[in-house]
Amino acid sequence: MTTDAIISVKGLTKRFADGKVVALNGVDAEVRRGEVLVVIGPSGSGKSTFLRCLNLLEVPTSGTVTFEGVDITDKKVNINVHRQKMGMVFQLFNLFPNMTVMQNLTLAPRKLRHWSQKQAEERAMQLLQRVNLEGRAGAYPNQLSGGQKQRIAIVRALMMDPEVMLFDEPTSALDPEMVGEVLDVMKALAKAGMTMVVVTHEMGFAREVGDRVLFMDEGVVMEENTPAELFGNPQNPRTKEFLSKLL
Amino acid sequence: MEAWFEGLKAQFHLNFIQGNRWRYLMEGLGNTLLITGLALVMGVAIGILIAIVRSSYDKTQMTAQRTPARRLFGALNGFCKVYLTVLRGTPVVVQLMIIYFVIFAWSDNGTMVAVLAFGLNSGAYVAEIVRGGIMSIDNGQFEAGRSLGFNYASTMRYIVIPQTFRNVLPSLMNEFIALLKETSVAGYVAVHDLTKGGDIIRSRTYSPFMPLIAVALIYLVLVMFFSWIVGKLERRLRSSDH
Numbered sequence: 001m002t003t004d005a006i007i008s009v010k011g012l013t014k015r016f017a018d019g020k021v022v023a024l025n026g027v028d029a030e031v032r033r034g035e036v037l038v039v040i041g042p043s044g045s046g047k048s049t050f051l052r053c054l055n056l057l058e059v060p061t062s063g064t065v066t067f068e069g070v071d072i073t074d075k076k077v078n079i080n081v082h083r084q085k086m087g088m089v090f091q092l093f094n095l096f097p098n099m100t101v102m103q104n105l106t107l108a109p110r111k112l113r114h115w116s117q118k119q120a121e122e123r124a125m126q127l128l129q130r131v132n133l134e135g136r137a138g139a140y141p142n143q144l145s146g147g148q149k150q151r152i153a154i155v156r157a158l159m160m161d162p163e164v165m166l167f168d169e170p171t172s173a174l175d176p177e178m179v180g181e182v183l184d185v186m187k188a189l190a191k192a193g194m195t196m197v198v199v200t201h202e203m204g205f206a207r208e209v210g211d212r213v214l215f216m217d218e219g220v221v222m223e224e225n226t227p228a229e230l231f232g233n234p235q236n237p238r239t240k241e242f243l244s245k246l247l
Numbered sequence: 248m249e250a251w252f253e254g255l256k257a258q259f260h261l262n263f264i265q266g267n268r269w270r271y272l273m274e275g276l277g278n279t280l281l282i283t284g285l286a287l288v289m290g291v292a293i294g295i296l297i298a299i300v301r302s303s304y305d306k307t308q309m310t311a312q313r314t315p316a317r318r319l320f321g322a323l324n325g326f327c328k329v330y331l332t333v334l335r336g337t338p339v340v341v342q343l344m345i346i347y348f349v350i351f352a353w354s355d356n357g358t359m360v361a362v363l364a365f366g367l368n369s370g371a372y373v374a375e376i377v378r379g380g381i382m383s384i385d386n387g388q389f390e391a392g393r394s395l396g397f398n399y400a401s402t403m404r405y406i407v408i409p410q411t412f413r414n415v416l417p418s419l420m421n422e423f424i425a426l427l428k429e430t431s432v433a434g435y436v437a438v439h440d441l442t443k444g445g446d447i448i449r450s451r452t453y454s455p456f457m458p459l460i461a462v463a464l465i466y467l468v469l470v471m472f473f474s475w476i477v478g479k480l481e482r483r484l485r486s487s488d489h
C-alpha cells in the first residue's frame with residue numbers, strides 16, 4: 001500500500017441472495033489522493049457494487065475498506081462520520097422531491113455540521129454558480145431537466161466538503177444531449193484536484209480525465225492501468241473483448 | 248299539510264327546546280370531537296412508532312447480523328405484529344368494553360377510557376397506512392440520506408418521514424373521518440357522546456324520530472366538512488408537488 005492511498009480495499013467480497021450470487025470475489029484496489037479512478041466493465045461485472053462498498057451502502061460479505069487509515073468495515077467504527085467525507089452521486093440523482101434545490105443542498109450541512117442557514121445558503125450559491133444553476137435555487141427537482149438534476153446532485157454532495165467523490169454511472173439515465181453538461185462539471189471537479197471514483201460507460205471521459213482505469217468483470221479486477229495503456233494496449237483477453245464490443 | 252307541519256313544530260319543541268334538551272346534543276358533540284381528536288393524536292403517535300419498527304425491521308432484514316440487539320428488535324417487531332392482528336381482528340366496541348369493564352374497572356372516567364380505546368385501535372390502522380407510505384418511498388431517497396452521513400434515524404426523520412407524511416395525509420384524514428363515526432359506540436361505557444345525547448332525548452320524550460335524525464344530520468355535516476378539507480388538502484399537496 002502506497003502512502004498516498006486515501007481508500008484501500010483488500011479482499012472485498014460481496015454475495016447476494018443467501019450467498020448464491022457472487023457480485024464481488026476478492027477485489028484489491030486503492031484510490032490515491034487527487035486522482036480520478038475510472039471503473040469500467042460489462043453489466044453485472046460488480047463495478048457498481050464495488051463503488052457502493054466503498055462507503056458501505058453495500059455491506060461487504062468479507063474483506064476490508066480502509067478510508068484515511070481507518071478500517072470502516074469494523075463494526076465499532078461510526079460509518080456516518082466517514083460518509084460525510086465521501087460524497088456520492090447516483091445514477092437516478094435521488095434528489096429530495098419535496099424540497100427545493102436550496103433545501104436539498106443545505107439540509108445535510110445544517111443538520112450534520114451545524115452550519116447556520118445563512119452560511120449554508122452562501123456556500124450553496126457559490127457552488128451553484130460553479131455549475132451555472134444559481135438561477136434555479138428555488139426550483140423543485142421535477143422542474144429541472146435530467147442534466148440539471150445531476151448537477152444539483154453533485155453540488156449536494158460537494159456541500160459536505162468531501163475528501164472523495166463516488167460517481168455511480170452518473171450519466172447513464174440522461175438523454176444524450178445532457179451527458180456533456182454533467183461530464184463538464186465532473187471534468188472541472190477533477191481539474192480542481194478532487195479525488196474521484198467514477199463508474200461509467202463513458203469511455204471518452206475515462207480516456208480524457210481518468211488517471212487510472214480499472215476493468216472489472218465477474219466480480220474481480222481483470223486489468224488496471226493508465227487510460228492510454230488500457231485502451232491502447234489491453235493485456236487481458238476479457239478487456240480486449242469488452243473494448244472491441246464498444247467499437 | 249298544515250296539521251302535519253304543526254306536529255313537526257311541536258315535536259321539535261318537545262325534543263330540543265323544552266327543558267333545553269338541545270344541550271344533550273351539544274354536550275355530546277363536544278365529547279365526540281374531544282374523543283376523536285385525542286384518539287387521533289394518540290393513534291398517529293402509536294401508528295408512526297409501529298410503522299417505523301415494522302418497516303425498519305423489514306428494510307434491514309437482508310443485512311442484519313444475529314446479535315442480541317437484533318433479537319430484541321425481532322421480538323419488538325413480533326409484538327407489533329400481534330398488536331396489529333388483535334386490534335384489527337376484533338370489534339372496537341368489544342375492545343372498548345374490555346378496557347372499561349376489565350382493565351380500568353376501578354375508574355369511571357369513561358371519556359378517557361374511550362380516548363384510550365379508540366386511540367389504541369386507530370393506532371393499528373394508522374400504522375399500516377404509514378408503513379405503506381414508508382415502503383412506497385424509493386430506496387434511493389434513503390441511500391441519498393445515508394450517503395450524506397445521516398444515520399438511520401435522522402434519514403427517517405429528515406428525509407423519509409416528511410415525504411411519507413405528504414403521501415399518507417389524505418389517508419390519515421380519511422382515518423379521522425372513520426374514527427369520528429366509530430366513536431358513536433362510546434355510549435356503551437356510559438360516555439355522553441353525540442349518539443348518546445340523542446338517545447338520552449329519545450328516552451325522555453319517547454319520540455325517536457327527531458333526536459336520531461338530528462344526530463345523523465350532525466354527523467353528516469361533520470363528515471362532509473372534513474371531507475371537503477381533505478379534498479382541499481389533496482389539491483394543495485398535488486399542486487405544490489408540481
